[in-house]
Amino acid sequence: MMRRQLILAAALCGLLLLGGTAWSGATGGGAPAEEGPGLVRMLDALNLSPAQKRDVAGILKANREAMRALRGTVKAAAQALGATMAKTPGDEAAVRAGARTVAEAAIELAVMRGRVKAAVDAVLTxxxxxxxxxxxxxLREKIEARRLERQEQLDAWIVGNLS
Structure with a gap:
């Protein structure tokens, strides 16, 4: 049961990161979603009216600090889990606790992103x-293609080193 929860937590984190990147239009450069050039390009591509631009800008500004704080919480939890994995990877209880912390933080971030998306959706036609x-x-397809390419490289490395 605990293993299933850990797998679910890891999958949720992965989906959240992928979904958040896709929503923000971010290219993985590390810029916050509300400030990323990908989101600006996306908004420009939507040909928003001046009133829509004002409304969307207000939504993003109103949620900027909360989103930044939540992203910081997820990042800190992920770093703590990484430190646990580096120091005591065999301590399953510590790894599970760290993964749960990451998952809980990721859930809060996903909920906030959903709120912001719903507010922006209400402005769009x-x-x-x-x-x-x-x-x-x-963007999701591009990210998936990159992921598959990296996986193929790892698979080739594994095969090459098992022969």
Whole structure:
């Protein structure tokens, strides 16, 4: 049961990071989602009216500090888990506790991102939401292609070193 929870926590974290990146349009450069050039490009691509730009800017500004704090919490929890894994990877209780902390922080971040997305969605027209979704899907595909490429490289390394 605990192993299943750990796997679920790890999967949730991975999905959250992927989903957050896709929502923000971030390219992995480390810029906060609300400030990332990917989000700016996406918003520019949606051809927002001046009123929509003002509304979206207000939503992003109103949520900026809370999002930044939540991202910091997730990052700190992930770093603590990384430190645990580096020092005592065989201590399953400590690893599980660290993974739970990461998962709990990731859940709060996901909820906040959902709130911000819902608020922005309320400002967009159906056509703009559809275009945004298309742009996000293209980004998800690009991220997945990179992930698969890295996995293939690792697989090739493993095979090459097992022969």
């Amino acid at each position: 159906p056509e703009q939401r559809a275009k945004r979704d298309t742009l996000r899907e293209a």
